């Protein structure tokens with residue numbers, strides 16, 4: 001691996017990642033603030049890192065992901081953020097690694113016709129890369145964070161009531177719901193680049209967004225940055 005793109009949820013998270021990089025530069029590009037630098041892996045290799053905050057929703061995150069791929073040609077894309085919990089065996093602060101990523105409200109018979117799908121064989125879902133999942137799994141074990149490899153559902157709306165929860169679970173079988181993961185994996189797949197989607201559970205999908213946005217998720221930013229830096233160091 002020679003370059004990794006990291007897309008986070010918060011400025012604080014990218015600031016923590018920047019603190020772990022050598023030779024940091026920050027530029028404004030395509031409406032986003034992009035941080036670049038290098039990191040030394042546990043094996044003594046130097047890896048380039050390009051990191052930014054992705055923006056909310058599938059269109060914002062798709063534009064961000066494609067921009068980083070075009071500018072830095074990364075060998076992998078790591079996306080980290082928060083999600084609503086849909087799995088009664090999981091709790092807030094647990095982590096779901098997006099083994100499978102499914103859109104809500106998207107007709108994959110049509111959308112899935114494009115690479116990596118074809119007109120005859122549209123794809124129905126996207127996947128994080130197995131090797132990256134393995135690295136994240138080890139890093140999370142070492143950090144003592146409870147996690148699963150599961151199904152993540154992505155849609156352009158906040159899920160905050162039992163009816164929506166029931167619908168999302170019925171339609172996708174998801175463990176967690178959020179607004180970007182499938183789009184990151186989708187864009188990475190179009191570009192033949194392995195991706196990893198990491199989601200820390202911030203709520204049980206039962207909190208009104210107006211109340212949710214008052215929550216302090218800054219502790220998450222620290223943990224997420226430590227995790228992504230650890231994953232890169234294991235490469």
Ligand code: ADE
Nearest residue numbers: 082083084158159178205
């Ligand atoms: N991100 C964090 N919590 C979420 C929720 N409940 N719905 C959608 N995206 C989220």
